[in-house]
Amino acid sequence: MEMNCSSSSNERASLINELTHGMELAKRLRAHLGLELPTETREMLLEQILSSFDKALLILNSSGSTEWPQNVVPSSAMSGSPISVTESPRSEDFNGHQESSRDFLKRRKMKTWWSEQVKVNLENGLEGPPDDGYSWRKYGQKDILGAKYPRSYYRCTYRSAQDCWATKQVQRSDEDASIFDIIYKGRHTCKMAPCSKSAPASPEKQEPKQQTTEYHQESNKILNFQTGLSVDIQNMDTKEMAFPISSTAFDRMNIGNYTSSPPTLNNNYFYSSFDPSFISPATSEPNYFSNSLCKIDTFGGFPHQPESDFADIISVTTSGTDFPTVEPDLPLGPFHFNPISPFDNQGFFH
């Protein structure tokens, strides 16, 4: 899966093709979405997915590299999206691409945490948020002042084994017990155990004394909840729709038939999905995507950073809608490390 600066034009063309394909997928998804999300939210999410692809194409085109295929149709012209990139407060610079891609990337590398709200269908017996595809170990629970429910703290099961420092906090919403606020900190650097593990992860017990075995029993459903289990993203904090594509949103687009992936992988998710070496022509092959993701070597160096580094929070908004987590001290964020990142292209940075 090595795909570095010397990637061939063909590979880049594939990347763009996949981006284009992804956009088409999003559009299809928009057409077939269920009724779980409020219409507004659903539309917003999807439009952002589309506009994000839009931006990705823009970035590719504005990379300045003449090596890039020019057959990309940037902008909404292709997506037909009624919402342009100006939708995002911080993306306005993208209009007329006044903002350089580098500047754009600079902005993107700030956030070290992100949150999302997950709504569960209590009727299904779930006591906690859905399995997000990772294996978490609970290491603490704390009553939070003014909060109705305690906050649970989780860390990656493979913290010691693989030096993976991803953590998350889960707290049930005061207003709506079916909503869980999940804050992810750090990204997974672990090469996860087989994603096939329908495993379990985060049976958040938010209500003391309540058992959550039902949650585990529902894990299979969770892994397929795109097909019906109502675990919805509600992270539509519109205060900062800066970067429309949310990993979670993207994941939930179901490229790879896996819809509950956490943002932590998302950068990898995002790009890997366009990696010709990872993706089969039929991107919808069940599990293929997920498995390939699991094998992605994530951004080097990160795992060795103390957890406290994650506290370097720049943006204070929730927003699973943001492109998540890029280490502030990483020179170029995810793009820098992603093997297929167009931004590794020398032409782009130099």
Next chain:
DNA sequence: GGGATTTGACCTGT
């Protein structure tokens, strides 16, 4: 018995 969870103690920042 081993891994996961619980929970009081401890640490850290404000």
Next chain:
DNA sequence: ACAGGTCAAATCCC
């Protein structure tokens, strides 16, 4: 001093 976050021994569960 207080609240939030983490540790780690005790406990639970398979």
